[in-house]
Amino acid sequence: MSQSLHLFNHASTPNLTFPSNTKQCYSYLPKPSTTYNRRFPLISIRASSSSSSDLDSSSPLLVSDNGKGAVISREEEYPVAAGSIEVDAVTETELKENGFRSTRRTKLVCTIGPSTCGFDQLESLAVGGMNVARINMCHGTRDWHRQVIQLVRRLNEEKGYAVAIMMDTEGSEIHMGDLGGSSSAKAEDGEIWTFSVRAFDSTLPERTINVNYDGFAEDVKVGDDLLVDGGMVRFEVIEKIGPDVKCRCTDPGLLLPRANLTFWRDGSLVRERNAMLPTISSKDWLDIDFGIAEGVDFIAISFVKSAEVIKHLKSYIAARSRDGDIAVIAKIESIDSLKNLEEIVQASDGAMVARGDLGAQIPLEQVPSAQQRIVQVCRQLNKPVIVASQLLESMIEYPTPTRAEVADVSEAVRQRADALMLSGESAMGQFPEKALAVLRSVSLRIERWWREEKRHEAMELPDIGSSFSDKISEEICSSAAKMANNLEVDALFVYTKTGHMASLLSRCRPDCPIFAFTTTTSVRRRLNLQWGLIPFRLSFSDDMESNLNKTFSLLKARNLIKSGDLVIAVSDMLQSIQVMNVP
Ligand SMILES: Nc1ncnc2c1ncn2[C@@H]1O[C@H](COP(=O)(O)OP(=O)(O)OP(=O)(O)O)[C@@H](O)[C@H]1O
Ligand SMILES: CC(=O)C(=O)O
16 A cells, blocks of 8 residues: 545545545645635645555557558557657667656757767667757758667667657758868968859869859948858958858868858848848758658747747648647747747747857847856746757867866856757767767756755746646646645655646756656657656556556556655646655
């Protein structure tokens, strides 16, 4: 026999009868409000018992339906065998290695490129903690990207991972072309380079660079500064000859294929031309069709200027994708996106602090405060946020990061961003797995420090739900998270078909991990981007008692939890909070 405590919302369980062993019953209102008093009259705590004989520890541990099951409905893509549970293989390893209380909360995104596009390399990243694989449509062909997507799928199916796929669009930025087959070129101080809109054959004349934008030579002026890749290399425009622009290198560095170009005049970014380009170019639309056809989990949109483009894209996806559930991530990387930040984030399913291009559009010293603001706005509006670019830039070439890079990663973790992203470090660096290991160990260390110091933020989280039912969900999740911290419970459990209740719990950034149970593969993969969520796929019913028993039994059988662990459970079917010890 085991004791458990339950919190019930009587409004949603009107026929509740109290068993004879009820110990306490008192009113619990998450937030005093006349509306709640009227419509949410009483939540009570009772003690009850459940017999361990209900548990079936002999249930099968893992179904290997491998996506081969029939499509049943939007809710249930593939049937999950009754009495089975699916957890991401890397999560399971981490849960067992660290104990689930100390498992990593910050999610990790890796850009896939030539260094990591093979099956074994992808598997090494998955073993190392990659939650999301990003493909950047700026580089490579669609066939190349399709192959990567297929390999990630194979990895998930054959090895039990749940790596999600994010497709990043190129956007209408001005950028260099390929370097005539070379993977990079070094520009030295004082050298003269030609930037040209002329089409060359595969071989480029020495020190010549293609530019993708026809109006380039007309728009730049002699004396302008030309910044490559947000200032990693800098040139001064010295002469214009027809379609060719001659430039002197003033800050030497490595030129990488298709690096972006911005030009500055009198200390300010020249942005009129970029402002006129459409956010989603005709190539991007073809790439988006490709992403929809391939069933990617996230589409990240570059150089978003307003919420309208996100809304338009979301309805485009809804009309075309099989189940309309590709999440749209807004990349915040321009002055306009900062200006319209709240409405862009509100319209999106998440955001990326794209510091590479952002740092080319605003003065570098403003990037840290912009990052902090974006992370905060996303948290308030309950959208996952990724901090991206140059986190461990030196690890493209070296096996250990600089101390400053470690401090930068720590700061993003301390800000409690949902996810950190590797770019060149994993796409074309020499040490992708080591870079991922640094993100993992720094995240774990800073998160632990935060918990040990008991630094619960005083961040005021505004009401975001528009319907009464959404507001109830918010109150339940914030109360559950607060109780979890106060009672120092071992884990929060959430049963959620859409993932919404799980993200509301994640938004509160509780001390304990959140085990999120959902019925669909696609929701489980998407939850992989959100802070603190450990997503499982499980078939469950509206009967919470039986859901809990089944879950406890399955998790115990896999040694993921043990008898006596204290958990709080919430569900989006019953809108209840339950506190109990694992029987
Ligand atoms: N699919 C790919 N094929 C070849 N090289 C790639 C690929 N993806 C990334 N890279 C290399 O890794 C570098 C960093 O990748 P990343 O995706 O951050 O690109 P980026 O050019 O900085 O563009 P963005 O501003 O969109 O992030 C690129 O500059 C490129 O050299
Ligand atoms: C990731 C990206 O696009 C940037 O940092 O600019």
